[in-house]
Amino acid sequence: MEFNPNNPVVKHCLQGMEMEGSNRPEEARACFRRAWEVATNDYEKFMAAYYLARHQDTTRDRLKWLETSLQLALQVNDEGVKGAFPSLYQKIAGCYAELGEHEPAKKNRELAATFSEKPSDKGPFYHGTKADLQVGDMLTAGSVSNYDAAIVMNHIYFTALVNGAGLAAALAKGSGPERVYIVEPTGSYENDPNVTDKKFPGNPTRSYRSSAPLKIVGEVPDWVRQTPEQIQKWREKLASNQGKIIN
Incomplete structure (x- = not known):
């Protein structure tokens, strides 16, 4: 799926990032929530969930949205998404560590390390x-x-x-x-x-x-x-x- 800056979900996410930059977290959260609501496929939902995760009030809720984003990303066969896996697994590991759940934290850190830094994209x-x-x-x-x-x-x-x-x-x-x-x-x-x-x-x-x-x-x-x-x-x-x- 080709990234398109004119996609409605991408536009909502960009607006949310602008709100974050202006220190307006509630408005940012509303933008990302709208992105989630209008998303029509796994790729769009993956992006929206990723941003919603960082606007949650508790570690448990942040973990829920990160794991939602990860599961959606795993459904998308797209080279552009593969680069997100190390970061997603690391963020999930961090949430488990904050919650004192050391085994899943360790498992997700190990999963993050399984991804090669070298891209698998073959072009053209x-x-x-x-x-x-x-x-x-x-x-x-x-x-x-x-x-x-x-x-x-x-x-x-x-x-x-x-x-x-x-x-x-x-x-x-x-x-x-x-x-x-x-x-x-x-x-x-x-x-x-x-x-x-x-x-x-x-x-x-x-x-x-x-x-x-x-x-x-x-x-x-x-x-x-x-x-x-x-x-x-x-x-x-x-x-x-x-x-x-x-x-």
Whole structure:
């Protein structure tokens, strides 16, 4: 299931996070409750339950919602959700520890440790840019960040979602047309730590990075393009983002 920022559940969750940032916990809880109520599938319910868990008054209630989120996540066969399992199991273990239930705490810590840090996503993978490149060219690390001109990136970034690559192309520096290339990693890669478990649980945008080059093997002619108004809103969000880029 492809992550969509225009999904109603995602919108409610984003509103809830804004309320959290403004120190308005009751309004945040109401947003996440609405997300739960309008969710129509296991993926949406998994996200809503994850956020409802952190707005519970007791450890037992927090545990209930975390376990609900976990059970729903286990029903979803999605690469973006798999990255949430270590964090979910750790949070559940923490709740059991607070309750003095040491055996289930130990069991969930062990379950968290069973998940490899290496993504299992096999692609296909995409990279969005305004650069005019050819099949066979290599994309390498060492470019200036699109989001902070003071940072030279140690990794090259890519995604398994073609529309996400299209958004990256729209936001990329340069005056050329937006291009989305099909790429193959030539070395190991990892979840992008700038997005994984930052706002949404796991890696819903299926974003990755590698210090090894990416080989261009094709180009995608079409994807869902953002309107100029939507692009401007994304630029404003990025400009106001106070988070430090993990390089």
